[in-house]
Amino acid sequence: MTETTYSEKTGGPTTSEEHRxxxxxxxxxxxxxxxxxxxxxxxxxLLGSLQISSADRVVELGPGIGRTAQLVLDGGYATYTGVDPNEDARRQIAAVLAGHHDAAVREGDARANGLPDGSADVVISEAMLTMQSAADKSTIAREVFRTLAPGGRWGLHELSLKPDDVDQSVVDQISKALSRTIKVGARPLTTRAWTELVTEAGFEIEWTDHHPMKLLSPTRIIADEGLRGALRFFNNVRRNPQARQRIMAMRKVFRANQDHLEAVALIARKPER
Structure with a gap:
């Protein structure tokens, strides 16, 4: 993917065109x-249920622009390490980490993060596994297991399909529609399949939760961004026709498949032995 620098103030074009x-x-x-x-x-x-304390070494895979990292840093933690393969993303997260103790970001791939065995007490990954192939999902799950110390927790937040017995033809249709509009391979699983993926890597599931997948609904945007942030987003989209066209297409696909889409969060623990 072409690297891009983003501006919240202008919403204007940078190094990649909006349609790509x-x-x-x-x-x-x-x-x-x-x-x-x-x-x-x-x-x-998810973070509340992980109960991160000042003794926990936290690793976040694919921290993106750092919204979850900020929540972790505002609470108690021992160390925070973000792992991201994208240079532009690492620059953005580094700005979020500045001024916080024992917080850093490093280049790495979730399939091979380069961290020592047992070097984390908590691993967080959100909206990252959904974009991976079946083989890479399994590889990443095993890599997280390796990275966690015994008793460590893995917090996941991903796109999920419902119900658990949804027909495979529906799964394939939704995956193709999502991938086509977001320009990234999207391979969500049912909650049962997410659970199987994690337990097959050796984890024990401790907690599961769901929430509606309404990423682009106006009420969700206001709830997520606050009124000022939402107005800035709406204004930027209004002033950028290419972006508006893409975002409306994404929203259309989400709405068309809303009966089968939701968000799932899981906490999986690595056994003590």
């Missing part, structure tokens, strides 16, 4: 800071 950018980066360019399928509410519930 991945959907999540296009939304970020327009000023959207919360890019998770279940919104800030599900992220907060």
């Amino acid at each position: 950018a991945a959907g999540h980066w296009l939304l970020a360019k327009m000023g959207k800071r919360v890019l998770r399928p279940g919104g800030i509410d599900l992220t907060r519930r």
